[in-house]
Amino acid sequence: MSQLGKIPAALAAQSISSREIVLPLDAALECIDYCVRHRIPIYGWEGWVLTADGRVGHGSAPQGTVCLADWPLADAATFCRSTMTSDAQAWHDEYHATTDRLHFCITIGDAR
Template sequence: METTHWVDINLISVTTMYSFVEIISRSESSDEIVVAYTDAIELLYLYENDSTQICGWEGWIKYSDGSLGHSKKYQGTEDLSHMPKPSAIALAKSTIMQSHNEWQEKPEVENASLYYSITVNT
């Protein structure tokens, strides 16, 4: 199911590719949502249009053997729950994008991937 979202004052149309259920099904952890970059950004677009307040994000590393661990370099954000929802989502998006770009240029761990856990108030 595709949903069109309008973002920023220029009204750039962004089409979400996946539903929340589809993204969750790709989580690397059964205890929390740990997803790749594209799914993390997609998840933020979905949260933007519902009542969910995000608290922040943290970086995870998926090693070549399939194991997971917390990133030492990409700790994510502090608690964003005190911020207005649009500001919290904008900060999460920008810092996730920055971490992704840095990882692409110089990964923290060779032959590994950076994943993201986005925490929310439920």
């Protein structure tokens, strides 16, 4: 099953990738909450940007986390929520004039 097939269709529909979970901040946080409720391991996240002309890439986006595969789910979720929120704020502060939109690529495992 693809990464997108592991989350609700309403969240998957917001992904800017057809293969990976790449969501705007609010949807990304909702995805983290969904993973916790359904015991789906969270392996980490990395930042992506969507440009005004539709290009997608890492560009100015935050680097994200190291692999959290060995972390307890609750700890990984808390860490992701915290770093995604703080890194989004820092990115918006630094690139306040950009037309780019920040997204978060979340990597998850299989439900336990």
